[in-house]
Amino acid sequence: MAKKVTIYDIAEKLNIAAATVSRALNDNPKISDATKKLVMETAEKMNYRQNRLAIALKSGKTNNVGVIVPRVNTNFFGSVIRGIEDELNASGYQVIICQTHNDEEKEADNVESLLNSQVDAIFMSTSSRNTDTFDKILKKKIPLIFFDRKKTMDNVSSVTIDDFAGGYIATKHLIDQGCKKIAHVSTGDLNIEIFRERFAGYKQALYDNNIPYSEDYVLTTKSNIEDGREAVKKLFSLKNKPDAIFSASDFVALGAIKELQEMKIKVPKDVAIVGFSNEPFTNFLELSISTVDQFPLEMGRMTARVFLAQTDMTDLDKIQKKVVIEPKLIVRKSSDRRS
Amino acid sequence: MAKKVTIYDIAEKLNIAAATVSRALNDNPKISDATKKLVMETAEKMNYRQNRLAIALKSGKTNNVGVIVPRVNTNFFGSVIRGIEDELNASGYQVIICQTHNDEEKEADNVESLLNSQVDAIFMSTSSRNTDTFDKILKKKIPLIFFDRKKTMDNVSSVTIDDFAGGYIATKHLIDQGCKKIAHVSTGDLNIEIFRERFAGYKQALYDNNIPYSEDYVLTTKSNIEDGREAVKKLFSLKNKPDAIFSASDFVALGAIKELQEMKIKVPKDVAIVGFSNEPFTNFLELSISTVDQFPLEMGRMTARVFLAQTDMTDLDKIQKKVVIEPKLIVRKSSDRRS
DNA sequence: CTGTTAGCGCCTTCAA
DNA sequence: TTGAAGGCGCTAACAG
Numbered sequence: 001m002a003k004k005v006t007i008y009d010i011a012e013k014l015n016i017a018a019a020t021v022s023r024a025l026n027d028n029p030k031i032s033d034a035t036k037k038l039v040m041e042t043a044e045k046m047n048y049r050q051n052r053l054a055i056a057l058k059s060g061k062t063n064n065v066g067v068i069v070p071r072v073n074t075n076f077f078g079s080v081i082r083g084i085e086d087e088l089n090a091s092g093y094q095v096i097i098c099q100t101h102n103d104e105e106k107e108a109d110n111v112e113s114l115l116n117s118q119v120d121a122i123f124m125s126t127s128s129r130n131t132d133t134f135d136k137i138l139k140k141k142i143p144l145i146f147f148d149r150k151k152t153m154d155n156v157s158s159v160t161i162d163d164f165a166g167g168y169i170a171t172k173h174l175i176d177q178g179c180k181k182i183a184h185v186s187t188g189d190l191n192i193e194i195f196r197e198r199f200a201g202y203k204q205a206l207y208d209n210n211i212p213y214s215e216d217y218v219l220t221t222k223s224n225i226e227d228g229r230e231a232v233k234k235l236f237s238l239k240n241k242p243d244a245i246f247s248a249s250d251f252v253a254l255g256a257i258k259e260l261q262e263m264k265i266k267v268p269k270d271v272a273i274v275g276f277s278n279e280p281f282t283n284f285l286e287l288s289i290s291t292v293d294q295f296p297l298e299m300g301r302m303t304a305r306v307f308l309a310q311t312d313m314t315d316l317d318k319i320q321k322k323v324v325i326e327p328k329l330i331v332r333k334s335s336d337r338r339s
Numbered sequence: 340m341a342k343k344v345t346i347y348d349i350a351e352k353l354n355i356a357a358a359t360v361s362r363a364l365n366d367n368p369k370i371s372d373a374t375k376k377l378v379m380e381t382a383e384k385m386n387y388r389q390n391r392l393a394i395a396l397k398s399g400k401t402n403n404v405g406v407i408v409p410r411v412n413t414n415f416f417g418s419v420i421r422g423i424e425d426e427l428n429a430s431g432y433q434v435i436i437c438q439t440h441n442d443e444e445k446e447a448d449n450v451e452s453l454l455n456s457q458v459d460a461i462f463m464s465t466s467s468r469n470t471d472t473f474d475k476i477l478k479k480k481i482p483l484i485f486f487d488r489k490k491t492m493d494n495v496s497s498v499t500i501d502d503f504a505g506g507y508i509a510t511k512h513l514i515d516q517g518c519k520k521i522a523h524v525s526t527g528d529l530n531i532e533i534f535r536e537r538f539a540g541y542k543q544a545l546y547d548n549n550i551p552y553s554e555d556y557v558l559t560t561k562s563n564i565e566d567g568r569e570a571v572k573k574l575f576s577l578k579n580k581p582d583a584i585f586s587a588s589d590f591v592a593l594g595a596i597k598e599l600q601e602m603k604i605k606v607p608k609d610v611a612i613v614g615f616s617n618e619p620f621t622n623f624l625e626l627s628i629s630t631v632d633q634f635p636l637e638m639g640r641m642t643a644r645v646f647l648a649q650t651d652m653t654d655l656d657k658i659q660k661k662v663v664i665e666p667k668l669i670v671r672k673s674s675d676r677r678s
Numbered sequence: 679c680t681g682t683t684a685g686c687g688c689c690t691t692c693a694a
Numbered sequence: 695t696t697g698a699a700g701g702c703g704c705t706a707a708c709a710g
Contacts, residue, residue: 054703078412
């Protein structure tokens with residue numbers, strides 16, 4: 001290990017006090033320009049570098065923020081993280097990444113570890129059902145902000161899209177295309193709020209348009225292509241086959257389309273499809289997929305901004321903020337019957 | 340801020356010395372089981388949490404590793420990061436993410452910031468041409484490990500794929516398909532080693548198979564769909580039009596295919612295409628794209644392992660490791676003329 | 679304007 | 695087996 005040069009080394013060399021060096025380095029107004037300049041130069045010359053650890057220990061503020069997501073290598077979470085990093089980095093914060101792999105225990109471990117690291121805040125898209133872990137964070141008075149997969153809690157800010165609206169506009173669009181028998185394939189757990197809300201939006205759209213709701217048309221799967229194929233197999237073994245599918249996942253939508261095509265069922269003529277997330281690939285396909293954009297970059301930036309805003313406030317002003325981004329329906333070939 | 344409970348609080352409550360508490364907490368063998376148990380319980384009860392900052396300041400080891408990439412929201416880098424995180428997290432490290440946006444200055448800033456944070460190592464896929472920044476890291480005796488976009492330097496380990504081989508097998512495959520006039524579209528800067536090597540592999544394959552090399556067939560673009568289209572426009576305005584394209588980017592390959600299709604040129608019959616990276620979408624398309632897999636998850640894991648291995652060694656053993664992962668050609672429809 | 683002192687939370691000698 | 699003291703690098707309060 002290279003011997004670290006500290007302010008004491010500089011002080012010694014210059015025959016002044018360490019505190020003076022510290023002040024000079026921090027551009028304290030009470031230091032003469034002469035000493036300031038001298039200190040700066042010597043620091044440079046000696047290859048001095050401030051130790052953020054010491055500052056953090058002293059100040060109780062690390063300028064680190066922990067971000068917990070299921071996985072980092074998906075377009076959605078990657079983009080959210082990018083948004084967070086872009087915004088926070090500009091304010092001198094660094095971002096520590098943790099993955100849960102959708103495992104509650106792993107999530108708890110991550111929280112524990114981040115708290116030990118004294119992060120100034122934790123942003124997360126949770127995979128947990130119980131709230132014990134969140135309580136731990138709040139008990140430490142560390143700001144907790146949910147994005148996307150939130151948990152409705154007091155004193156906790158969140159940044160999400162309006163998933164209910166997302167489900168609603170997707171379903172409404174299918175209805176407008178003339179579909180009457182609309183299936184819904186949800187992903188993950190209906191215990192997770194966002195999926196429940198998309199589902200609720202779907203139901204509401206049916207209700208508002210006098211279309212009967214049928215449990216047979218609702219499936220729950222994982223978010224991948226193979227499960228999309230399976231879902232279609234199940235749905236099309238029903239006596240009363242659907243004429244549209246609203247999927248809460250673009251991957252499931254893709255699998256569904258592939259399976260339908262193999263079954264010689266025409267998309268969108270016989271069955272119209274809408275996915276969710278606006279994954280880039282949905283737009284690359286010859287039969288491009290209609291979907292709902294969640295604005296992940298924006299979501300990340302917003303999450304960071306909510307935190308920064310909170311930080312600037314006095315305790316009294318620290319009210320929870322529930323930021324809701326309006327999702328956007330993107331109509332593409334898989335559901336467009338006009339042409 | 341919730342008053343932090345420290346080992347002193349525990350010591351006070353138990354009427355013992357803080358040092359004893361510290362030892363008990365760290366399972367020091369010289370502490371009686373009775374006190375150990377007592378301390379553990381009280382710590383639990385008081386909701387004590389060890390402060391990693393203090394430990395880091397004392398020990399000079401933060402257990403944080405900085406990772407610098409151009410962007411986090413791409414499949415490739417997202418997957419590398421996931422690999423790194425998976426592996427390091429298991430060893431008690433946390434990962435700090437920084438993005439450069441392909442900006443050298445930003446990269447330098449990130450390095451500076453990570454060094455101030457006293458990270459135990461820096462992993463990066465560099466966007467820089469000069470090596471000043473790297474020297475700073477090495478001067479601090481902080482392990483620096485490159486992945487993917489490396490810079491050949493002494494005392495620096497790297498984990499990459501064999502980009503030369505990647506270029507070679509892609510080109511060789513096209514030759515085997517009967518192509519004689521193979522264009523190469525490179526992305527980014529040929530100053531970046533990996534692109535230069537893919538290009539070199541391409542040339543070598545031509546040479547080994549007695550196919551004349553022509554500068555007209557080599558273009559440099561950015562890695563996106565639109566530039567892929569442009570590249571095709573340029574290549575097909577030549578008198579002597581190519582019958583194959585090896586692209587160093589899947590996105591460029593996609594753009595190329597789309598443009599060719601609009602020009603009524605058949606892929607792969609008239610023009611065979613091979614991309615690079617095995618982005619997920621290449622496999623989703625009706626006309627799936629042949630490509631070269633870079634095993635990003637593996638790359639991330641390897642990078643982490645190289646670091647962990649180095650850490651376990653004595654100084655004398657700390658030799659640089661150049662890990663090279665063999666890339667894999669994946670033949671899909673865009674270049675498969677057998678069918 | 680500058681120096682002295684103390685302390686952030688922990689661990690690690692050195693003593694007992 | 696346990697306690698006391700010092701220090702990691704820095705800043706802030708208190709003196710001059």
